[in-house]
Amino acid sequence: MNKHYRYLPLSKVTPGTVLADDLLDKVGHVLLPAGTTLTERMLQAIAHHDIHQLPVESDMSDAEDDTENLATRLERIEKIFRDIGDSEPACMLKSYVINYRKGEYK
Incomplete structure (x- = not known):
């Protein structure tokens, strides 16, 4: 099965989801690299960076x-x-x- 990505609202991202691309802050610094498996704590921290959607891996079948x-x-x-x-x-x-x-x- 091919891996694809899509953007999900932060509110719909659950722990265990994998980032499909580097997550950057407003000035372009890498907060989390692509391939990171997100945890609850990471999702809470992301919300503090004014990020509203994430590029996540998806098995689109x-x-x-x-x-x-x-x-x-x-x-x-x-x-x-x-x-x-x-x-x-x-x-x-x-x-x-x-x-x-x-x-x-x-």
């Missing part, structure tokens, strides 16, 4: 999980680009990011 993960990523893209207005370069970048997330660019 069915299309429903993939669809949910894609929907979450697309929502995140909409949030990131919410204030771009009619700026053509920003709209083009948003389009490229959406296509990448949909798997159209590899």
